[in-house]
Amino acid sequence: MSYQPLLMSFEEAAQLRTHLNTDSLMGRSIATEVAALEAYLPIGIEIPGHGEAGGYEHNRHKQNYIHLDLAGRLYLITQDPRYLDYAKTMLVEYAKVYTSFELNTSRDSNPPGRIFHQTLNENMWMLYASCAYSCIRHELTQDEQQLIENDLFRPMIDLFVDTYAHDFDIVHNHGLWAVAGVGICGYAINDQASVDKALYGLAGDSVSGGFIAQLTQLFSPDGYYMEGPYYHRFSLRPIYLFAEAIERRQPEIGIYDLKDQVIKTTTYAVMSTAFPNGVLPALNDSSKTMDIKDEGVLIATSVCFKRYSQDENLMSMAVHQDKVWVHGSGAALSDGVANAGELAGFNWGSLQLTDGAEGDRGGISILRHRDVKNDDTMALLWFGQHGSDHKLHSALDHGHFDALHLSLFNHGQEVTHDYGFGRWVNVEPKFGGRYIPENKSYCKQTVAHNTVVVDQTSQNQGDTATAEARWGESHFFVKGEKQQAMSAFVRGYYPGVDQQRTVVMFEIEGIAKPVVLDLFRLTSEQEHTYDYVVHHSGQIIRTDFDYQMASKLKPLGDKSGYQHLWNVASGNVEQGSLVSWLMGNSYYSMVSSANQGSEVIFARTGANDPDFNLRSEPLMMLRQKGSTHMFANVYETHGYFNEAIEASTDARGQVDKVEVLTHTDAGSAVKLTLNSGKEVNVFVSNKVGVTDETETSLTVNDHNVNFKGAVHIA
Template sequence: MSVEEAAQLRRHLHAAETRDDLLGRAIKRDIRALELYLQLPPEVPGHGEAGGYEHNRHKQNYIHLHLAGKLWLITQEPRYRDYVIDMLQRYADVYPQLRLNTSKDTNPPGRLFHQTLNENMWLLYASDAYSCVHACLNTEQRLHIENNLFREMVQLFTETYAHDFDIVHNHGLWAVAAVGICGYAINDQGIVDKALYGLKGDSVSGGFLAQLEQLFSPDGYYMEGPYYHRFALRPLLLFAEAIERRQPQVRIYDVKQQIIKRTSLALMSTAFPDGTLPALNDSSKTMGISDEGLIIATSLCYQRYGADPMLVAMAQHQQQVWVGAAGLQLARAARDQAPMPLNWGSFVLNDGAEGERGGLGILRHQDKTDDLHMALLWFGQHGSDHKLHAALDHGHFDGLHLSWFNRSQEVLNDYGFGRWVNIEPKFGGRYIPENKSYCKQTIAHNTVVVDEQSQNRGDTATAEQRWGELHFCVTDHPAGQGISARAQGYYEGVDMQRSVLMLQLEGLSAPVLLDLYRLTSTAEHQYDYALHYQGQIIHTDFDISASPQLSALGAAHGYQHLWELGRGHISGETQSAQVSWLMGHSYYSISTALPAGGDVIFCRIGANDPQFNLRSEPALVIRSRGRDQLFATVLETHGHFDESMEISENARGDIERVEVIGHNQAASVVRLKRRSGQNLVVMLSNSSDVEGPHSVEFNGQLYRWNGAFATRPETEA
């Protein structure tokens, strides 16, 4: 932060008309946090477990060093300056003598933390704090801090761990950003150049420019998913801003056709309507747009790439801005613009360095009550590169996974990671063993499992060689929207295609979601269509046999962690099943066609979990056997429940059942039977020529339509 910028913020903080806007509140929040921390005696602890006292104290030290540095410039409070100088000297006193910490996983250890990633973070924030007080130090203080702390840390990262410094990964991004910002802080361009261009200086084998060129797809998507994307975004933006201020000739914000803008907006646009990020791959269920990286991104994109109303909407939902000149501009805009929903529209984000490895499709619809519905279909590459580092395998085996969100809640949810972050008594705050045995496995996701085996045999090296393929994405059809993708080779001899349509039906305020999951094989298999939900079962249209004694649903690939609570067998003429549940104030129903018959199995997570590491959550497994199978399922949102007012409305949905008319390589045709009698036939193309005219005959009936899909009303006599 420059002196001029700090003066601007100081005037903003004291002006009556702006002191309580988003920026004014952010500065005052930082002051309160710092003042509270300064009440503690200063301490430089030794080594500790991940999430333990020592770990957290080192982390809080760098957070508050950073706060104190910028607040010294803004407020000119001498105690903040003195705190930074004192703490940096304390660390410089001890750092050269510290032995390496003990690593309990495959991450290389630092001298302060159990892994160098945290040490990179410490260096980045401490270097920034140092730059704020640098002018106030005498020569002896500068040399002591620079030589015994910062240069020692840089040497650890660029020499001792040179093999990790240049990896193109979020860990590598933190490393180069920390070293680069440190180089600027101590005025050593040689250090900056290592960070910017890599240890070989070629901008290809490593360094910040290589990260920008190789880490993200052309659409800006990051292979590890939104949780790790938001983590990578923070050092990316902080270093980019430092480069722009110190070396504007690099034109960092224009690199790779403005990849910084595209990757920032790509991440923002994946968020659910409540701001939570989808839990793709290893992910927290609570991480959202209020993360620091996204706060910085919203402000910097607004400043560096121009005014965008959606960025203003982001700031309004975040209820804060980055403390800096960029936040100043955005705070003014947020004060003047009427609130907007977080509706980024419907689209596909391609995955892979060249956009060639599948992707992520999102459908959004804002209904007449202004509720925003969002469906997400995942068909990208496995979310890791195990060749870089064994500990960096954050991918899940969940091709063609589906998420569904409306009425401010995740209706079909992804479990996310198995980890109790920084809770030291729970496996040291690291990933729990069940992260591999359950959370990564296919049955833990809303997709189909074949023969109780995870996709790609649950093997990372195999999964990294495969990814899905987009079949179509339609966002402007009169009947609604749709997205379809294929996954081939995930199971030997089995091809999969999933098509998700968000349809507006006459007489319904909320759209229904039609899920057509088609599997084809020359051999017979067991197909398990899994759905993970939250709430209380309200109704089924079939009988359930409760399990007299709890047992695991299977022996491996995540099945060993599912208690089987009961099941219902589906047979007869309709061969359809319906299950309704209550979640919050809303009712939800699924209606599923099972042409080959089968079972609906009610499960709960928690079997073979002696340390109670997993969350106890329900799931449905719809099981069928055969060669070719079309799981045709309608998910309907309906009704309202208010226990305090003893009101229950429309507890039974409009969809009565789903019927599969037929499916083959050319097309799938299904019928939605409605209680109103205004039935709907849905026709969908499975052929590669999705745009042309289509015709298919099933049971002597000819069906014709144009485009990827179409609907046709059908009134019962």
């Protein structure tokens, strides 16, 4: 039999059949998919027409292609004739009506399809339906094949390649789905001309469009994707599904080796940004619930293990995912996990990823520390380019005004966090499941992030075109077992104000978890109001300063996101401040320096939100007026709380005070004082281009201090 299914040969299907009813990772993965399909079959086949964006019709079409794909693949593995009949009937019924559907009504900037409100969803439908078709094509009559190919798949290809040619060739994550859908469909119906358009673009040059152009232009040299991990993981599905089809049908292309194995590089980039609990950082428009169990990351984990490297991190990820891709590569990963013995949690270590196609537009730095109990602490500093891509549509802006954003993770949870996007996905009463208006008025604004807001105005005036012309720059990145650090600059995001953020993670004897020292330095010749913003969760436990509760709730401001924040309480803190809060089973403290006129403000989201679109979440900000100023803050994890057994230990941390000794263009010096009286001095070089050999001299309390390298702790 010459024809083979696209992603799974008949021989591979037979091998996967041996995992049926076993307790292997693959066996459980197959059982999960069988259960999902069996639950959907009794609903029967329905081909709905048009409906509300995100409504019943949309979801039914989506569930149809998901289960159509399951039926095709599981038929090959189980040989259950019911699955064959279901997949065949579904494809035939769609073929009978597809060309009779008028183009839908677009609800956003993406043009409409015949089934969905946007072609992106229709590209996804075609990709999965084509995969299903390739699994059962050999079982269909000639008439059935011609009906499905001529009345369903070819009109779909025409819609994407001809009608929407301007979108088909765009180098963007939407373009990835378009070329992958057309390419896989072309392979499934033996239409090599369409495959070539998908591979090389409509001009056939592999530059102006097509899959090759996508892979060679979308990612930085380190594999980072400008729109952030949420959209990055979304791109992995079409990349891997199409790459697998290409490797099987046209191995001479060498798709997995393209551009120094760019597919592997970009996959490891998104995997390595994940928090230790598997959740992906919410940079730009991002879901707070998206994690490495996402289907794209799941597929990538299996294929990377098979095609590239039997990496222990991939096996640890598979254990966390508790599933592998039901595919030959998934079987290899399942066997690897079975033979690996006990695996610790995945740990990509401390790393830095550049942003921009040439790697010259800032980036992201991540510090990780794993203790003897395999508990992970992580700090993430963001300083890349604005995360929007106007190549597709001028209205499509996923970028946030969040330069020098900091996220902290410890004890299995985000300690300080990003809000993520403002959207209720597929909840049609909530603005049709689209981005809510507050996504622009709050979530994108600088105050919604853990960074500094100048004069209560968002970075780059909250203007996308202005933001796209700027990006941050790495100052230094230092890895180490007991101490490590990262630092970055952004310049011109506020007129006349330069910003530098330095984060040092280090161990202090007698403190169970590493402390995180955050130095945020702002330089200007003019006086400004600086708001250092901290988004946290949990319950405030104590402060070491007096504050006044607001007698009447009022918004903190009238623009740039401040209009959505209730002013809950505030207090003056001229001698520094301490705030402790309880989250889960852990206590956290933030000890801060202060100058004359410093203020701590406690706030909560929800103001000017008549439709209750925003989550009600707390935040605090340190407010300081001045020209050149440095915020020095120490984050400490301490103690344990368990209400069920009425246990509470070490509710007070050990860091008592942090003082700024000096900060100049040459360097900064701060002193931490512990409750025991012990002092820890931290010196940081602010010199541009600092290396391990750079010598810095500072005057501290009338004494000269000399140190070498980026950071010195004494």
